[in-house]
């Protein structure tokens with residue numbers, strides 16, 4: 074148990090009220106471990122402000138007393154970004170109580186949400202107005218808008234709508250000196266100098282605390298078509314992606330790749346899931362949406378898949394005949410991450426490559442990893458349309474739980490070197506956090522690292538925001 078400094082306690086109590094300053098070990102515990110139980114830290118307290126002014130007062134207190142602040146939303150991040158380090162001198166700043174949708178402007182197609190609003194609640198608020206907020210990921214019931222922006226989350230609709238940073242028009246941020254930058258503008262055109270909001274998006278809480286954002290909304294789809302195609306190899310998946318793009322244009326909203334083993338795991342831990350098109354090594358989950366209620370979308374998707382089957386590009390295919398069937402196909406994909414966690418520890422890679430380089434990468438990486446780590450099992454799935462793969466490695470079935478993780482550095486070197494050689498990224502959508510900080514130094518150029526360190530020094534000179542995440546902590 075860590076004692077909360079008396080001077081800090083007084084300032085925090087004054088800022089948010091003592092009931093919102095948690096110090097009991099049981100209360101603090103859920104905030105100092107990530108959801109997978111991979112990262113563990115310590116904190117003096119968990120502080121739960123309810124407004125931007127309260128966040129600002131907390132930041133001023135921590136700035137005056139030189140106390141590190143680790144922002145936390147839904148704690149669903151993948152890289153330990155929201156977990157404090159082991160020193161125990163930080164506070165965790167939970168934004169969960171800032172859960173108000175402040176405004177919806179249907180004519181401007183925007184929604185202003187506080188940082189702690191769960192993503193699913195933003196989607197629902199948009200839907201209630203007949204509009205769409207397209208960011209979508211399996212953690213959407215728990216993750217928050219503040220976390221989504223701070224990690225520049227991707228998800229399953231990037232192909233059509235882009236990452237989180239492309240869905241934001243304005244943000245409100247509490248800066249390291251406690252000032253509030255009100256950048257909550259709902260403008261689609263605003264060329265008045267540097268686009269400062271983009272600095273904070275994807276910064277993982279290292280440059281400021283995001284307290285609210287103006288988000289873009291879109292027309293709601295009226296017709297939805299979902300299909301699963303079975304494929305013999307990843308090259309065929311890439312060619313099918315191109316064929317469906319030609320056939321459907323930007324109505325193609327998602328194209329998810331899954332290996333047969335990924336689906337097997339998903340079904341093992343969720344036995345009620347369907348098993349359409351069994352017996353093939355690869356699968357593509359295809360999603361298309363159209364805003365016109367009389368759209369012939371389903372027939373067009375069927376036609377395009379029929380042509381793929383005829384030419385041998387696809388080996389089998391099924392099209393969902395109802396919303397329920399569509400959800401069941403998506404559940405196959407969305408349950409993979411959770412199934413993998415239940416199955417045991419694995420070495421995760423969240424990589425991106427030019428789509429054209431993916432098949433070659435997979436062949437080369439498999440050969441190198443099989444040679445280096447006998448018995449390795451590949452859990453490969455991801456957002457193929459975005460060139461983003463979750464290239465995860467599980468140990469041999471008979472290996473002692475956890476022992477396979479001893480190979481992490483070796484596996485990372487093989488995978489990340491091959492990714493870098495093909496012009497890819499070692500973190501496509503999950504960020505850097507504490508997990509990939511040292512990898513970042515290895516793969517970013519000196520010029521890029523220097524620019525990043527200068528931005529950090531300019532916005533957070535004393536290094537109070539999430540020290541040791543993304544970049545090394547200051548002296």
Ligand SMILES: Cc1cc2nc3c(=O)[nH]c(=O)nc-3n(C[C@H](O)[C@H](O)[C@H](O)COP(=O)(O)OP(=O)(O)OC[C@H]3O[C@@H](n4cnc5c(N)ncnc54)[C@H](O)[C@@H]3O)c2cc1C
Pocket residue numbers: 108143144145146147148149150151153154155168188209210211212215216217218219220221222223224225226227228229277278279281282283284410411502503506539542
């Ligand atoms: C089952 C599952 C599936 C997932 N699928 C995807 C996916 O498809 N695509 C994807 O991109 N991610 C995915 N993720 C990862 C995760 O959901 C996202 O990174 C999400 O955006 C994190 O939101 P959060 O509110 O949980 O943030 P947290 O985990 O609480 O925090 C993440 C980072 O943001 C910082 N932060 C949080 N809130 C703020 C704030 N208000 N101001 C400043 N910094 C802040 C934290 O300090 C930390 O560095 C998945 C996770 C799970 C569990």
